[in-house]
Amino acid sequence: MEEPSKIVIKNLTKVFYKKESRVTALDRMTTTIKDGEFVCLVGPSGCGKTTLLRILAGLEKASTGSYQIVPSGKDRPLQSMVFQEKGVIPWLTVKENVAFGLKMRKLPKSIIQERTDYYLKKTGLNESASLYPKELSGGMKQRVSIARAFANDPEILLMDEPFAALDEQNKFILQEELLAIWTETKKTVLFITHSIDEALLLADRILLMSAQPGKIASEIQVHLPRPRTMEQVRADQGAAAAFMEIRKHLQDEVQASRE
Amino acid sequence: MKKTAVRFDPFKVEQEEWKRQQRKERYKKALTICSPIFVLLLWEFLSRTALIDPRFFPPPFEILKTFLAMGMSGELFSHIWISLYRIFAGFLLGVIPGVIIGLLMGLYSPVRHFISPLVMALMPIPTLALLPLIIILFGIGDMSKVVTIAGSVFFPVVINTAAGVLNIDAIYLDVAKNYGAGSKEYFFKIALPGSLPVMLEGIQMGQAIALLTIVAAEMMGATSGIGYLIWTSYKAFLLKEMFVGLILISFFGYLFSLGLRMLQKKLIPWR
Numbered sequence: 415m416e417e418p419s420k421i422v423i424k425n426l427t428k429v430f431y432k433k434e435s436r437v438t439a440l441d442r443m444t445t446t447i448k449d450g451e452f453v454c455l456v457g458p459s460g461c462g463k464t465t466l467l468r469i470l471a472g473l474e475k476a477s478t479g480s481y482q483i484v485p486s487g488k489d490r491p492l493q494s495m496v497f498q499e500k501g502v503i504p505w506l507t508v509k510e511n512v513a514f515g516l517k518m519r520k521l522p523k524s525i526i527q528e529r530t531d532y533y534l535k536k537t538g539l540n541e542s543a544s545l546y547p548k549e550l551s552g553g554m555k556q557r558v559s560i561a562r563a564f565a566n567d568p569e570i571l572l573m574d575e576p577f578a579a580l581d582e583q584n585k586f587i588l589q590e591e592l593l594a595i596w597t598e599t600k601k602t603v604l605f606i607t608h609s610i611d612e613a614l615l616l617a618d619r620i621l622l623m624s625a626q627p628g629k630i631a632s633e634i635q636v637h638l639p640r641p642r643t644m645e646q647v648r649a650d651q652g653a654a655a656a657f658m659e660i661r662k663h664l665q666d667e668v669q670a671s672r673e
Numbered sequence: 674m675k676k677t678a679v680r681f682d683p684f685k686v687e688q689e690e691w692k693r694q695q696r697k698e699r700y701k702k703a704l705t706i707c708s709p710i711f712v713l714l715l716w717e718f719l720s721r722t723a724l725i726d727p728r729f730f731p732p733p734f735e736i737l738k739t740f741l742a743m744g745m746s747g748e749l750f751s752h753i754w755i756s757l758y759r760i761f762a763g764f765l766l767g768v769i770p771g772v773i774i775g776l777l778m779g780l781y782s783p784v785r786h787f788i789s790p791l792v793m794a795l796m797p798i799p800t801l802a803l804l805p806l807i808i809i810l811f812g813i814g815d816m817s818k819v820v821t822i823a824g825s826v827f828f829p830v831v832i833n834t835a836a837g838v839l840n841i842d843a844i845y846l847d848v849a850k851n852y853g854a855g856s857k858e859y860f861f862k863i864a865l866p867g868s869l870p871v872m873l874e875g876i877q878m879g880q881a882i883a884l885l886t887i888v889a890a891e892m893m894g895a896t897s898g899i900g901y902l903i904w905t906s907y908k909a910f911l912l913k914e915m916f917v918g919l920i921l922i923s924f925f926g927y928l929f930s931l932g933l934r935m936l937q938k939k940l941i942p943w944r
């Protein structure tokens with residue numbers, strides 16, 4: 415059975431125009447992401463991944479082309495972004511941070527309370543609910559960011575290298591936690607990473623981008639059964655082949671952009 | 674070689690270390706308290722032994738006696754009250770518009786572009802230089818002093834408040850926008866708390882300027898207040914009385930700084 419489309423991107427182009435420079439960050443990018451799909455976006459740095467996400471997040475306007483996030487008809491915001499750990503607001507407590515989106519939407523207090531508590535518990539933050547972010551480790555801050563996005567119950571989730579700044583151990587733990595929450599909510603996720611391993615662990619499908627100007631070069635379906643572990647990813651023949659393919663793609667792109 | 678058990682108990686070792694740290698902290702605190710006392714004692718000694726001229730620098734103990742005597746008469750306190758009133762009124766009259774205009778400048782770039790040249794052009798003019806004009810406009814009473822102080826306090830507050838808003842990391846704007854904050858929520862959840870640390874630095878500066886200004890303003894055109902007391906005592910060569918006035922100002926400055934620091938701790942617990 416084919417899932418319906420959730421994100422439809424058509425000929426999306428973004429040019430940054432300044433006095434001395436014009437950069438084509440995205441060049442007629444076209445792709446479709448299905449409902450409930452976990453998609454990882456991989457590409458050489460500077461290829462426009464962040465730009466794409468910021469456009470979908472409503473933080474940047476496309477120059478031409480269009481995109482649509484298909485609403486489900488429920489009272490949900492279209493998208494929420496998991497920012498890097500810096501995106502946790504320092505003057506709000508952990509709990510206030512997690513409730514931020516819900517408060518902005520002026521939902522009833524009881525619902526805010528309930529959903530905030532649920533995701534605080536899910537991310538293991540209920541003990542730290544009344545702390546300020548300065549008292550948290552990097553991993554804990556990232557949990558706040560994730561809890562805030564999930565508590566907002568958006569149509570789609572956007573994540574821009576959320577674990578890039580974490581150490582290996584924390585990264586593994588958070589990847590696992592993210593997968594657990596995702597399995598439960600079945601949200602559509604668009605996740606940027608530069609770690610091939612991370613993409614293979616998380617994604618249903620990996621989109622490979624070409625170097626600047628960015629567009630989709632190719633895509634890889636990840637057929638590993640869920641729930642997945644890193645051990646499985648490492649042991650799987652198909653995953654190993656995919657790893658090499660992505661690696662080669664990235665090297666070729668970097669090589670090509672140097673010439 | 675004999676090793677004693679106590680020496681290698683890690684808790685004992687750390688406990689010793691901790692105690693040493695505590696002692697160090699106490700020592701530093703003691704230094705802070707001692708330094709003014711030390712200077713006063715030194716002054717007392719130098720003045721009593723006439724190593725410095727006691728006519729110009731009367732011993733602190735004599736100044737204290739003068740203070741008590743002046744306090745008895747009650748006149749001193751009326752000077753203190755009137756100055757405190759002027760400081761507070763002028764401070765508030767400078768801080769409140771400073772904060773409001775500063776926030777508007779930080780939030781709305783047209784406001785900023787319109788007002789900042791005015792601020793830059795007016796700031797270098799010492800308000801005290803305008804005092805004669807202010808006295809013509811507002812009279813010799815309290816109002817002219819209040820306006821002078823307000824004028825001096827306004828600038829550091831407005832500049833710091835605007836800078837406080839502008840220095841908020843862009844990522845918090847993104848978060849607010851992404852999570853659908855309206856302009857009212859943005860103001861109360863992001864702009865105001867985010868600018869508070871830098872704003873309070875400006876208010877702290879304003880407080881110091883208010884004290885500097887009151888003395889000068891009361892020396893130049895007033896018939897009451899601590900500055901007036903200092904000026905008339907000086908003219909009558911009553912240097913002990915003059916020092917009472919000076920020390921009072923320094924005492925209040927210390928007190929206000931302390932108060933604002935405490936307020937700072939209360940208002941920005943997340944720092």
Ligand SMILES: Nc1ncnc2c1ncn2[C@@H]1O[C@H](COP(=O)(O)OP(=O)(O)O)[C@@H](O)[C@H]1O
Pocket residue numbers: 430437438439457458459460461462463464465466626
């Ligand atoms: N605000 C901006 N102004 C000008 N150029 C920008 C801006 N944001 C991104 N760019 C440029 O667009 C290109 C893509 O950037 P980005 O989307 O951040 O890449 P990625 O996230 O894939 O590393 C880069 O060349 C970058 O310099």
Ligand SMILES: [Mg+2]
Pocket residue numbers: 463464
């Ligand atoms: Mg990026």
